[in-house]
Amino acid sequence: MTREQTYSELLVAVADSESRIDKLRRENEVLRARLNELKIGAEELNNAPSKSNENMRDESGTSEQSEMFSSVKLLQKYNNVKIVQDLVDGWARKVIVKIDDDISEERCQEMDIVDIFEKA
Numbered sequence: 083m084t085r086e087q088t089y090s091e092l093l094v095a096v097a098d099s100e101s102r103i104d105k106l107r108r109e110n111e112v113l114r115a116r117l118n119e120l121k122i123g124a125e126e127l128n129n130a131p132s133k134s135n136e137n138m139r140d141e142s143g144t145s146e147q148s149e150m151f152s153s154v155k156l157l158q159k160y161n162n163v164k165i166v167q168d169l170v171d172g173w174a175r176k177v178i179v180k181i182d183d184d185i186s187e188e189r190c191q192e193m194d195i196v197d198i199f200e201k202a
Contacts, residue, residue: 083187091187095172102168106161113161120147169171169194 124147175190185193 099168099172106165110158110161113154113157117151120150120154120179123147 124144127144127147174195178186179190180183
């Protein structure tokens with residue numbers, strides 16, 4: 083493989099990684115905005131005067147909000163796991179290409195990560 087080919091493949095890999103990171107950042111911004119809205123709503127519910135009928139609605143609203151908070155936290159954890167998974171996947175592909183002469187960069191991109199390690 084020539085230096086130019088290696089360089090262009092690295093540029094493509096970096097561009098792909100940057101686009102994934104940008105996508106995840108946009109998703110994170112949307113989720114943070116939604117979380118902020120939910121926090122503001124929860125504060126408003128806590129500061130609002132309570133009547134017996136409103137109290138029942140507040141309790142159901144609070145439980146819905148707590149479910150949403152837990153959903154948002156779970157989604158944030160999922161996004162963090164996805165980022166780490168992408169990093170490990172990219173690292174594993176680079177390592178197997180360097181270690182195994184039979185596997186090309188293109189073939190490695192087509193393979194499943196489990197198949198890569200089973201081959202090694």
